[in-house]
Amino acid sequence: MKSILFLKTVDIVVYPENFDTAVAAWEKMLGAKAIPMKPEYNPQGKAKAAHIGLPPGEYACHAVGIFTPTDEPAEDNERMRQHLAKHGEGVFLLAWMVDDLDKAQAEARAEGFPLAWDAPTDYAVGFHNFNAEHAPLQDIRMQLAVHKPGGLDQWRSGE
Numbered sequence: 454m455k456s457i458l459f460l461k462t463v464d465i466v467v468y469p470e471n472f473d474t475a476v477a478a479w480e481k482m483l484g485a486k487a488i489p490m491k492p493e494y495n496p497q498g499k500a501k502a503a504h505i506g507l508p509p510g511e512y513a514c515h516a517v518g519i520f521t522p523t524d525e526p527a528e529d530n531e532r533m534r535q536h537l538a539k540h541g542e543g544v545f546l547l548a549w550m551v552d553d554l555d556k557a558q559a560e561a562r563a564e565g566f567p568l569a570w571d572a573p574t575d576y577a578v579g580f581h582n583f584n585a586e587h588a589p590l591q592d593i594r595m596q597l598a599v600h601k602p603g604g605l606d607q608w609r610s611g612e
Contacts, residue, residue, distance in 0.1 A: 455560060461598060462504065464518035464546035466533050471542065472501060472521040479505045479517050487519070488608070491577065499525035500533060506609055515605070520545070536592060548596035554580055557597045566595075573597075578604030 467475045476487050487503035501523050504516040522530040522537075536545045551557040554573050561568060567585040574581065581598040584590065 459550055460514045461548040461550040461596070462516045462518050462546070463514060463544060464502075464520055464548065465543060466520050466522075466536055466545040467542045468537060469501075469521045469523075472519065475519045475542075476503050476505070479519060483507060483517065488516075490518075499523055499527040500529050504608075518546075532594075540592065544593060546594040546596060548581075548598055551597050551599055554582070554597060554599045558582055561597065578608045 465475065480487055483505045485505050485507070487505050490500075490502035490504065492499070500520050502518055502520040504518040506516045507514060520533060522533040524530075533545065549557075558568055558573070561584065566587060569583040569585050572582075579598050579600040581596050583597075584595040586592070
């Protein structure tokens, strides 16, 4: 897709009992403290997550996220449980930052990638949409996102 700018996050799913161990390992690897995900950052999911930010600057990726399903009845939790049952722990989501979300969605659909929602949804620091299930992507979810002005700084500050 031509509208994709750069990779925003690589999100890894782990079994609930491995969450704290995984977060600690990625904190050590990246030399940064994890930012716990606030509920308003994932209103559809209710998942437990933390992101370890990479140093600000011209990097291709700004965070590694660690996710685990909770007992909350939510679509994201069910999707993570299914991913863990089928693939075990590992990458389950790649998030792409785009300049123009409407254009990126149109390109994705034109190239045969169905999206989860008809229109992007609002989350705490921006707007986003995800691909619908698509077997050739090995069950990895793709997020197309755009930050609101100041959104990245807001997220990095933990506000």
